[in-house]
Amino acid sequence: MTGRELDAAGITDPRLRAAYTRCRLLNARHGRTYFLATRLLPADRRPAVHALYGFARWADDIVDDTGAGATPAERAAALTRLDRLLRRALTGGGGADEPVVLALADTADRYAIDAAHFTDFMAAMRADLTVTDYASYADLRAYMHGSAAVIGLQMLPVLGTVTARALAAPHAAALGVAFQLTNFLRDVGEDLDRGRVYLPADLLAAHGVHRDLLLWSRRTGRHDPRITAALRTAEDLTRGVYREAEPGLAMLDPVARPCIRTAYLLYRHILDAIADGGYAVLHRRAVVSRRRRAAxxxxxxxxxxSARRAARRAATPAPVPCRGDTLDAKEPR
Structure with missing residues (x-):
């Protein structure tokens, strides 16, 4: 299947094919929900999406490489090296020894993706090396511009739109933020283990929750109604961002729309799973059932x-009638 996707995208260079294949593996291994939705895209657009995801995942793994014993200085150095490679590749300087960077630079060139989106993303990744919490939702949203909103903006040229791209852009950015807020809520416990709290401090404080209480709950496995109330508020906030994003679905190219709609629904179902599980995200990971995912x-x-059939019909020219097939209104029937 990978070869067919690369052929459809016109990617023939062996190094590029290997680079895109590496990105696809990263997507399949680490982004199951996203990968499932990506399968619904036209084959020629999937490699670009894999490249965008693969790069974001790789950078994120550098930042989170605490289990392997990497020191903060080592992670900062690795991120600096990646940033240097990226900048050189995006400006046509070559030297992209890393397959993921090679695929990303090729995708950025093919779809004329604004390089500023990658600059903003790398700045957010660098913030993760030192910032461990956010005082307010406004502060968190500023961080998420680089860590999530720009992902939606990077995707937009690949997906295509039926409106001016500028009209769809705010909704695409909001969808990236909604997905990340969903991940933050699902991964509260895992992020806490890394020393980070992504839920805004003012939202938590409004319910009497602070970092020490979260650590206590994580360590003991015990619940606290204050934490549950805060998490429910975070869920409501996240659903509001999904509502910001929803109008953008109809603005996408019809053949790409089912992919993003599927991702939209699957990520919202993660919120459902969190609520159905009693907001126990500090103790176990909420997952969407296989049956629901399959449906x-x-x-x-x-x-x-249906979209592809409609596209084929629209692309097929109407038959031109022969002269003998035309009924002259002046002639008797």
Whole structure:
């Protein structure tokens, strides 16, 4: 299947094919929900999405490489090296020895993706090396511009739109933020283990929650109604961002729309799983059941097939009638 996608995208260079294949593996291994949705895209657009995801995942792994014993200085050095490689590759300087950077630079060139989106992303990754919490939602949203909103903006040229791209851009950015807020809520416990709290401090404080209380709950496995109330508020906030994003779905190219709609639904179902599980995210990871995932994917596939049939009909010119087939209104029937 990988070869067919690369052929459809016109990617023939062996080094590039290997680079895109590496990105696809990263997506399949680490982004199951996202990868499932990506399967609904036209084959020629999937490699670009894999490249964007693969690069973001690789940078994120550098920042989170605490389990392997990497020191903060070592992680900062690795991120600096990646940033240097990226800048050189995006400006046509070559030297992209890393496959993920090679694929990303090729995607950015093919789809004319604004390099500023990658600059902003790298700045957010660097913030993760030193910033461990956010005082307010406004502070968190500023961080998420680089860590999440720009991902939606990077994707937009690949997906295509039926409106001016500038009209769809705010909704695409909001969808990236909604996905990340969902991940923050799902991964509260894991992030706490890394020393980070992404839920805004003022939101937590409004319910009497602070870092020490979260650590106590994580360590003991015990629940606290104040934490549950704070997490419910965070869920409500996240659903509000999904509402910001929703109008953008209809602005996408119809053949790409089912992919993003599927991702939209699957990530919202993560919120459902969190609520159904009693907001126990400090103690266990909320997951969407296979049955629900399969149902959403099946609906997405049906929408893909319908969109592709419509696209084929629109691309097929209407037959020109022969002169003998034309009825002259002046002649008797």
């Amino acid at each position: 959403v994917a099946a609906d997405g596939l049906a929408r893909v097939l």
